[in-house]
Amino acid sequence: MSSENRSPRLAVLIDADNVSAKIADGLFEEIAKIGEASVRRIYGDFSNGRSRAWADVLPRHAIIPQQQFAFGKNASDITLVIDAMDFLYRGRFDGFCLVSSDSDFTRLAARIREQGVDVFGFGEQKTPESFRQACRRFIYIENLMPTVPANSADVARSAKSRLPPDNAVPIIKKIIEKMESEGGWVPLGAVGNQLAKLASDFDPTRYGVRKLSDLIRRVDSFEIDGSQGGTMRIRIKPSSQKGPKPNRATGATTSLISNDAGPTPRTGAGQALAVSRPSQQPAKGRNEKERERQCSSGN
Structure with a gap:
């Protein structure tokens, strides 16, 4: 199969110490939209702690565990970085999926992208901006949780992670204003592409919707037109x-x-x-005119 016809080959590297096992199903569903997860490795101490929960889901997703006993704080991180650089220099992968909320991987993501290889980050809302912006695209794992949360705490976290739809309006307006348009109309697909470039962590699911078009319909700042051969267009609503x-x-x-x-x-x-x-001016009275005439005659 030619490289033009195959799906992008991805190396998926998971930091088990910083990511919940509950996202496993949603994680690989999302990765499947990007490409083929050719390598699937997870790093942590699976004998205890948070990493232990991953043991039950490893066989289901064919993930190879890299056991790291807790001899040091960054033991798992160092092993992950070594493997990532090894994969990078083999030149066999089109992209890397780094699954962690740890800012320690910021430099790794930047180094991979310097080689012209895409990096897709997956982490929690608390992930530092430096790591998020180092990735071509960053996906929040709160949005990958099961549809039916396991307990009320998960429900609260899921609701808390959502943002008001109006929060997305400024950046969408900024993109539309910079694009070439016909009477202000621009293709919605092109707006989505620019969003991915300008804001690597932009994700409609953060606003409680599945697609960008659903988000546009939720706010009152844009007009939608679908009459151009099925291509959806949007524009900023003219101010009154x-x-x-x-x-x-x-x-x-x-x-x-x-x-x-x-x-x-x-x-x-x-x-x-x-x-x-x-x-x-008010008209002069008859008596006043007579007095003026007499004065003139006397002079």
Whole structure:
């Protein structure tokens, strides 16, 4: 089979000390969307502690355990890094899946990407940003938990990990504004591609939905158009233009004209008349005119 037709070959390396065994099924379902998990290894002390829970799921997913007795804090981490570098220099893999919430793997992820090989990170919400951004894409394992949580604590953690859909609006707007568009419309698929590049940890499931299109429908900031041959397009909703309020009776805009008695509302037409009308002096009385005439005659 040619390299163009086969699925990307992946090396899956799991830090058992930092990841719950409950995500195993969801983890490999997600990895299957990326490519083929050719190598599956897990590192930890499976004789006790958190790592022990993985023993029951290893056969189901054909994961090879790398037992590391707890002689030191980073014993498992060091073994994982050595294997990763060995796999990298063999040049047989198209990508690595690093399953951990530990920032110690930040430099490893960066080094692998320097070789032009993709890194997909899997970890908890608490994973430091340095590790998340070192990966091409980062998936939160809280979203990979079983559909029916085992207990109320899992339910609480799952709900806590979700974000309000409106939190995603700023970054989506930023991407749309930078893209070439037709009347503001851009393909939704292209927006998704840019999101993956700009924010490696962006995941619609963090907002309680499965797909980006579902997220777009949840918020009131975008318009959706599916009339272009089945290709979904979106654009930012135009902001409403706020102008002077019209007078309900005449339709003319209302303004204020000052006079001695205070501001008086007038319509636009009334304002024009008020401006163009010449000032009028009060007419002089008959007696006043007669006195002026007599004074002129006396002079």
